[in-house]
Amino acid sequence: MTTDLAGLKTNRRTVLGGLAAGGALMLGAAPRFVQAQSSAPIKLGFQLHRTGIGAAYGRWYERTTQAALKLLNDQGGINGRPVEIVFEDDGTDPKRGAEVVEKLTTQAGCDLIFGPLFSHVVIGSAPRAGELKVPYLVCSEGYHVASGMLNRWTLQPGITDVRAQVSSMAPWVMQNLGKKVTMVFPDYAFGHDHRDFFTEAVKAQGGEVIAQIAIPPTETSFTRYLPQIPAETEVLYHVMVGPAVLTFVKELGEFYGSGARPQIFGFIDSLEAVDTAAPGLEFLEGTHFWEGHCRVKQADAPEWEGTYRAAVGVDDNGASVSDARDVSTYAHMFSCWETLFVIKKGMEASGYQSTADRQKFVEAIEAMTAFDAGLDHVQGAKTFNGKTHQVFGQQFISKVEGGKLMRVHATSIEDGVYPDAVDYTAQSF
């Protein structure tokens, strides 16, 4: 018997032989993805702040995620299937964010969505994810996940929230820097978390917040706010976001200059993507910063730290290897990396096959309790609270020494744990 296959005269024996050879070739070429029931790639959506006020974060979140994706696929993908990520820009805009969630889910056909940072965008987008019943893994630090404000489909397994961050560091600030605190923060959800929980934590330590200065996140000049800082302030606590962060820190420097100044404790957010040795920032010498992940490679860094930096393309000072002026958002971007590996664990634990398994995936993540430090959790070990959908990790306090951030204190995970405010597992899907 002969058949006409692709214009060639062949018989059954050659066809079978060809099939076997082709199969062997495929096995040889892609041995890592063989055990999958479906070998179609798993498609993850990434809601990216590529433009708008979050652009500096977006640039590095994309690089970090690409690097994590490469490692993930080199390790064999998820459930034996290759993984691909669809990046979609939300302009750091809550309205656009909700549309991006919808676009990634319904048009791009993504299995789940992760990656957004800015809290107003997350709060604006998460309800749409809940309506579409798509897992939504945010990297936003805000307390809005653990507070119960969002929904069962929204999880934060990659980064500690602000409430845990500030309450774990408040004791150190009180004991080492001073008890009378003035806070400067952006006037929206993320800043309000700082205001509420740091004030509360300071009170618990016997200190006092004597002034709270809220600044609109789109503000471009800060000189007029700085005289509001009371003269008796012992510690100035600052956290700022957006494209004007450099202006803010510079104007703070102009304001205090070489004169007497209080102790300054800042969130690195005020300086993310900014070189700490930039001209005009000399006054930062000796001030302290919170860091989620130390920008400058510390002497006792674990061995995977170097692998992570090389993969993302960051040098030992936290700047891009190709351009030393391109400073990374190092203290935050590990959250994308870690979230991707949590997704892998969740999909493998739930035996995820298709979008029909989305609910099983969320339940699998809720069942997780701890992550060990390692190349998949580069920032360090973490505990996960399935009821509040929130992860807890170590926080670092660094001091600027010679223009570089050197770690002086690390909190323990327990320092930041607070009572549950919600049980998402009791909510319906």
Add this chain to the structure above:
Amino acid sequence: MAAVLALSAVGLSLTFGVMRVVNVAHGEFFMLGAVLAWVVAQAVPSAPLGFVAALILCPLVVGAVAALADTAILKRLNYDPEATIVATIGISYILQQGALSFFGPDARAVEAPFSLRLQFPWFGYSGYKLFVVIAAGLVLLAVWLFMTRSRAGLVMRATQVDRNTARAFGINVDRVYAGTFALGAALAAVAAVLIVPIQQAHYLMGHDPLLLSFIVVIIGGLGSIRGTLIAALLIGLSDGIISMFFTPTLAKIVATLAVALVLVFRPQGLFGARA
């Protein structure tokens, strides 16, 4: 802040006064000036030299872009008030997204030409900011002299008073319009170059100056340079003082309220001539 505001508002006021064109793209010309300042500063090695080069080049380039926009778009619409508003909105989007495509979404700092710091007993102040105030004052003085003393200024004022009669006297109104539009945009660019070492160049930075410029121009009276100056001082200072003692939101509320009150009780603005 008030000084820079005055610069960009005078630009807007000129465009409206002479051409009767509401230039919604004005904020984007401001942004373009700042972005170009960064480009120039990158190309020139030393910071002071780069700043001076930017201060000369950017207004010229922005002015040229504006003149081009005027002859290519606004002239073809016959300066019809409604059509030009829509057209300038379009231009603003083109400029903004163009900056996003070619310049990127990041905020970029330009180094100040000098970093003198004045140390008062209780707080410090940047010497550069004082320089900005002086420089803005000088530019405004130059504009005022240009408008009142030079022949070109006379021609522009003549066109402002009556376009057709001016044409009858042999004035090339098209050229005057292109020149005015370019001058207005160039003033915004000067303001931007001055401000960029304090703030940073960013593709979204045009919004605030546009809004504030409009507020200032409406309060001061459209087309009146003197009114614009006084209103800029008024709004700039009240914005600073109210934000300092109360909240920035209140400052915006007061500014908007002032616009509403001026529109209700004195629609021509504080110093505007009755149309």
